[in-house]
Amino acid sequence: MVPLSSAALAQSQPPAISAPQAILIDYESGSVLFERAADTPSPPASLAKLMTMAVVFREIADGRLTPDTEFTVSEYAWRRGGAPAGGSTMFAALNSSIKVSDLMRGVIIQSGNDAAIVLAEGIAGNELAFSTKMNEEAKRIGMTNSLFVNSNGLPSPEQNTTARDMSKLAAHIIRTYPDFYSIYGETSFTWNKIRQNNRNPLLGMSLGADGLKTGYLKEAGYNLVGSAVQNGQRLIVVIMGANSAKDRAEDARKLLEWGFRSFESRLLFESGQIVGEATLYGGARGGAPLTGTGPIRVVVPRSGDERLTARIRFEGPIAAPVEEGAQIARLDVYRGDQLALQVPLVAAEAVERGPLWRRAMDGAYELMVNLFRQGYAKLTS
Known part of the structure; x- marks a missing residue:
């Protein structure tokens, strides 16, 4: 499918946003409703975990893994991604065994770096081998300007993606794994007696939002991939490099509201x-x-x-x-x-x-x- 470009669609003036990179697409047709520097490479930060989950979903779909499979929390995963690291974490205990279904929620809802590493090690042995699977999956999806080197998005000079590629990844997850995608809409998850809320700010707005993921690095700024449905029409928005968490949420909200207000999806056949x-x-x-x-x-x-x-x-x-x-x-x-x-x-x-x-x-x-x-x-x- 070759979708309609934002230039061909432009009729209604888009809202003013502050993010340096952004894209808004209609999910069903792939039509680009708005874009700004959508092919400019930028660190994905925790958006890399979307690709981590795409690999996990494929492993389950292909029968190489089940949600009840248990993986052990290694010292590397605990120190690099757990409580000692000081970043976003599931608070997985060292040497504990955790089901894949719980690790998935640790990544999706809590953005746990430890959960992502445990999944990577359990599936591929180590993060380097897992990143090969991530890049193979990116190629299958058609992400032409992305390179992944770890499962969690922690800083690495080689690791980059684009707003357009992230919109492709989001659409792939929604289309291919609808049952697993529903986890992105869950509002909280408790592990190790610690309850954490979903970090996606769009879920708390009256937009019809049901996923996906936020990310932040000093080098990347504030990133967000989100999706919402109104009257049967699904839009996907990507914000990258925003100056603050408030700005990325506001930019995403503005684009989604404008998209739903200005465009409609017509069924031809x-x-x-x-x-x-x-x-x-x-x-x-x-x-x-x-x-x-x-x-x-x-x-x-x-x-x-x-x-x-x-x-x-x-x-x-x-x-x-x-x-x-x-x-x-x-x-x-x-x-x-x-x-x-x-x-x-x-x-x-x-x-x-x-x-x-x-x-x-x-x-x-x-x-x-x-x-x-x-x-x-x-x-x-």
Whole structure:
């Protein structure tokens, strides 16, 4: 999917924010509603723990780990990330055994550096090996400007990310692991008889917020990745490098409120709905029905009155056979004369090769078309 850019969408004046890097996206379409220096590298601070959890979620989903698996708190994890370190901690006791499900909450709700290290060591043996998994996951997600070197985001000159990459990571977690994502909305967690509240300030606002994570380093400033839902529309906001915790919360609130107020998500086609047909060559039938890989939505300004138009594009005729689910076309959606969305289309059902006479007729037709194209090209060259 190629989403609509903020420049193409711009109609309503965005709010003034202080953060040097920020992005606001519509979750369903991926459309960028606002961006500022969204590709500028910056230390992730505790936002790195979002990637740590993405790796943990994958390990569970792939059957290599369970929420009931127990890991032991090493001296390194305790000293580097626990109470002796003086940073954000779960207060995990040295040499204690803790279930993965509790460690997950220690990371997600309490932002525990110790919990992140215990998970990293339990899964990969050490933080360096775990960071390899983090970077492999980042590549799978399509995060092109991020490098992770530890599980907790503690200072390292090599460790960087961008607001755009963080929005991709947030969308991936929400889409791929909805059951685990619900933990991000839990407001508190108690471990070792110490109750800590969720550090995400958006959860306490009337925004419909249900996740994700904050982060802070002196070198990075105040960071936040958040998501909220109103009337079925989900937005994701990323703030990086804010001057204070208050500023990052206020910037995120302003962008979310503006996004919900200024834009709406329109459903164009339901999941599985036939969008159109692609012409086939040599098939048992002359065309293959097309559908999206899920619901097809487009974001438009609430104040806009331009008509939406859609065009199906493919390189064709397409040679049969065609397998069900094969990506063979693209849907381009326009708002007025501006490209609003590009969505891949797949074959809704398989189409086998046709009988010999059908392939011969299609071949003769294709030959005539190609000869015409060649002659036309010579005349216009």
